[in-house]
Amino acid sequence: MYPLILLLTHSLLTPLPPIKEVAGTTRLPLTISTPEQVEKLFHLPSLTNPMSHAPRFLTRNILPDDHPDVIRIRSAERHLAQARGAASAGDWNHAIEEGIVSWDLSRQDPDTALFIADQLRRVGRLSEALFYYRHAMHHALHPNFIGNYMPWDNREAIMRYADTCLQVNQWKEADTAYWKVISMLKKKPNFELQGIKTMAERVAYLYFALGVEIKNANYATNDFLPVIPYFQEAIRRTSLPSMRNHYTACLGVVIDLLRSAANDKIAAEKRAITEAKQLAAFEAEKRAKLERDAVPAQP
Structure with missing residues (x-):
């Protein structure tokens, strides 16, 4: 009994040997300073690809404050905030201008595209609105899309997009959008x-x-x-x-x-x-016949 206790105590108190670095392995970087490192570490879509929509907070919180991508994203957010303020004040044209600047800086962020499209629709610039709606709704209308992420799960936004398609006679595109809403409702x-x-x-x-x-x-x-x-x-x-x-x-x-x-x-x-x-007449006739048959014949 005692040798077993001594053995366990010794094994717990003895420090572990240092871990040897195996050939071919790589250590995690202590400082992350490039988008490529972020992509490899978190398996994110490319931050440097203009068509990528990786979550902004990851870039903003992981990269240094003076990194060009962080500066760019913060500038895009400032312009978008100004655009939303202008829209709240009823200055649609200024909201559109600030929104487009933000959209360019954010590398075609779909949420910003949806905001711009809604403002363009307000002022009757339907063809331009359809351009931005298409950018915002591209993922929503994909056959394999699972609608759990805004703005593509916003049924009312997809309906506004579909109505805009109807107004500019894009019937097939409108029908596709309606069917997307229907598939959401069926769930x-x-x-x-x-x-x-x-x-x-x-x-x-x-x-x-x-x-x-x-x-x-x-x-x-x-x-x-x-x-x-x-x-x-x-x-x-x-x-x-x-x-x-x-x-x-x-x-x-x-x-x-x-x-x-x-x-x-x-x-x-x-x-x-x-x-x-x-049926009632037939049954009555049948009963009458049975009654007649039941009466004995007179001599």
């Missing part, structure tokens, strides 16, 4: 129209369910009963004549389906009544 635990709160989500649902699925008759007719008031609201609120016409036409299809279903129901009820009467 909700309770995917039903009554649970959709925002107008943008309602429009996306209606565009899908009423513009596509009605024609394929993949839904039961009763599923469309709660849709009508939302559809009327969509028709009232939309500012796009093309979408208003689309919604109105789809609403007409809904009403026709409901009317047809009601007529079918009435016809089915009439058939059921007729069949019941025929």
Whole structure:
């Protein structure tokens, strides 16, 4: 017993031998001063690639304060803050100018691109807005995108992008954006129209369910009963004549389906009544025959 205790005590008190550096291995740098070192250490997307959108806080917090990339990012953030302030004050043109400067400094940051696009849309510069929306939404519309990162998981932003596409007659691009919103909505635990709160989500649902699925008759007719008031609201609120016409036409299809279903129901009820009467008459005749057969013949 005692030798075992002495052995354990000795092993705990004895210092470990120094770790020998194995050939071919590299030590972590004590000071990180280049973006390439950050990329290798944290397995980040390239900070030096103009199309890369690595998180800014990593560059700002890891690199030295006097590093050119840190100075550039802080300058971009200052210009973006000025742009947001101008937008809050209603000076859209100044907000656009400051936003574009920030976007250039940030190497085409998607969040900044979304801000610029929204301001351009406010002043009616739709073609320019579409340019920045495309930069902001590129990842959101990729088939393998998993929507967990802003701004690409912002359904309302994607709807604004889709509406802009419609206004400049980019129908196919708008349809792709709508389907992205639809795929996001389908991931909700309770995917039903009554649970959709925002107008943008309602429009996306209606565009899908009423513009596509009605024609394929993949839904039961009763599923469309709660849709009508939302559809009327969509028709009232939309500012796009093309979408208003689309919604109105789809609403007409809904009403026709409901009317047809009601007529079918009435016809089915009439058939059921007729069949019941025929069955009752048949049963009465059958009973009468049995009663006649049961009466003994008179001599």
